[in-house]
Amino acid sequence: MRTYLLDKYLKKYMRMSERELSHQFRSNLWFTPVLYVFFSLLLLCTAFFGDFNYDLGDRFRSYFAVDYDLTRTLVSTLTAGILSLTIFTFNLVLVVFTTFSGQFSPRMLKNFIASKATQRVLGIFTGSFVYVLLSFLFLNKRITEYYFAVPLVATFLAMFSMGAFIFFINHAVAWLQVNEMTDDMKKEALGIVQSTMKNELDQYKVEDFNDTDAHIRQGKGTPIQAGRPGYIQLVDFITMIQEAQKDDIVIKLEYTIGCYVFETTPLLTYWNKHGNNLDEDKYLEFFSIRKKQTEVQDIEFSINKLVEVAIRALGNYDPKTATTAIYQVGEVLVSISQITDFSHYLVDDKNNLRIILQEIDFNHYLYHGLGYIRHYAKDNVIVSTDILKVLDLMAKSLNPRDYEAVWDFAIHTAQGFENLFLFEQDSQQFYSALRNLATTTDNLINYDKFLKK
Template sequence: MKTYLLDKYLKKYTRMSERELAHQVKSNLWFTPVLYVLFSMILLSVTLNGDLNYGMGNKMISYFAVDYELTLSLLSVLTAATLTITIFTFNLVLVVFTTFSGQFSPRILKNFISSKATQRVLGIFTGSFIYVLLSLFFLNKRITEYYFAVPITATFLAIFSMATFIFFINHAVAWLQVNQLTDDMKKEALGIVKGTLKDELDSYKVKDFNDTDADIRNGKGLQIKAGTPGYIQLVDFISMIEEAKKDDIMMRFEHTIGSYVFESTPLLTYWKKHEMKIDEDKYLAFFSVRKKQTEVQDIEFSINKLVEVAIRALGNYDPKTATTAIYQVSEVLVSISLVTDFSNYLADDENNLRLLLQKRDFNHYLYNGLGYIRHYAKDNVIVSTDILKALDLMAKSLNPRDYQSVWDFAIHTALGFENLFLFEQDSQQFYLALYNLATTTNNQKDYEKFLKKM
């Protein structure tokens, strides 16, 4: 049974792509501590070899040499102390997890786990504990009476662990600050935008291509079903385009990354101009369908974590946190507008259409980013005014192509506030923000028409 579970566990990782494996390793809490444990064992072998085989304790002057009894006592105390501080640190991690889940969102816990600081701190504690424990086990009075390398190293590791513990408390407190939290999530989202929309797909996206297969696409295509239920986590677009070129076929994606599919759900529809059999399993291998969503390529999932922070803040009567999250979402939307032309056609190096993606324009990302927040802030004039201010700030940096989308979103936001202004200053600030946006997007005439309707 144990062999079966181990084999199943190993197969899970061997089937992952390099990108998926890197994300999985980064988001797991065990990988970095294992590396530190291995390093501590190497360090242990070096120090024990120095004391037991080369007699470093006997060669040192009496001031630096430590006898067997003192070394034994020192390692015994440090073993218990290091274990205590390690357990306390893990307990602190659980407290942070609980706070994150209740106050913000359970989906952002992975950000704390994948933090290099968190993983390194746990690695240092675990490695130090393993070092002092094994050192205690290998002490041998019959080989040598005095030690130097082992007690000195153990003492240094104890001091280093204490300094690391102080750092970790500061790190946990800093992570619970909203500005730090949302900024890290924003950077994660910006990285996905750059990695997926720009670096990976932009070189294949086209608007004009050799559309010699238009008649074929109008016919009924062949479908490739998912075969496994779950979320579409990752798609190897580049390899798929190369294989489609070799097989001389054109494909259409029926779903987007982040969509949930059933076992019988069609993932791809393809058209071919020949009677040769297509290896459909080959194309299924380019998809990663798992039980949960991840941020590897899923831009909307990454944005949604910021959206959840804003919505939770509105429910907790914390408008400042909501506003911070709104501006972070807006910055991600600006990046999306600037790095892509929203073409859903992917062509090969000969400009022949190979992949047809689901259509996603700026309206889609704008609604998924700020639409949900707008819905929950519909009775909060101050936060809604901040949404308009964020839209104006966005418009000053957006591709002019997306001005109209921002303006339409703002008008629909304003339509729900005819009778909700309790104070005149609320009304003034709200319409001032709307006017500034109209000026930025060159919609002054539409703004005047809107005021007349009101």
């Protein structure tokens, strides 16, 4: 039974790609502490080797050496102290985060856990505890009466743990500030945009390609079912293009990253002009389908974290937090507009079409980023005015091709207030923001038509 569970656990990680493994290591609490425990074991072996083999206690007896009884008392006290410090620290943090998760987003806890500062502090606590615990276990009066390296290192680790405790409290307090929290989520989303949309796919996206097999794709392709239910977490586009080039086929992805599929859902369709046998299971291996969504390639899921913060803030009557999150979403949308050309064709190195993606334009990301917030802020003219201001700020940096999508979104937002009573100042601010956006996107004529209605 134990061997079966171990094999199952190892196979789970062996099937993961390099990016998935990296994400797993960064988002789990156990990896970094294990490294620190390993270093603490090396430190422990070095300290005992020095005391047992070189009699460091006898050499420094007049100055720094500590006898066996005092060393044992010191190490036993530090063992209980460091363990209590670790438990107290993270129990306090979990209590605080339970409150914040209910107020903002339950997914913010994962961001905090994945931060390097959090994992390193836990690693320091765990490594220090393992050192003093094993030191207490291996102390031996019959081998040497006086110790030098063991109590000295234990004292140093205790002081280091106390410093880490102070640093961690300061880190937690700083990270829990709304600006820091949303900024961390924004950086995560920008990283996904840069790695997935630009670095990975841009070199294969084209508008013009050798489409000599268009007549083949007019016929019915061969679908491949997903084979297992779950969310599409990651797709290995590069290897899929290479294999499609070898097999000389064209593939159409029926669903995009972040979608939920059933076991019998047609995941992709391919056209094989040669009609030879194709290893369909090979192409399923390029998809990572799991029980939950992750931020490895799913930009919408990462944006949704900021959206949740804004929506929860509106429900808690905290418009300032909502506005902060809206501006962060706007920055991510600007990055998407600047980086990608939204082409859904991927070609090989010979400019032959190999993969057809789902047709997704800027309007899709705009709606998923600000559309949900607009819905929950439909009776809040102040927050809606802030949305128009963010759209105007975005438009100054967007690709001009996306002006129409931004203007249409703003008009639909304004139409939601046609039948609502607005104070004069609210009306002035709202329509002033809309006019500024019309000026930026060159839609003053449409703005005048809208006012006449």
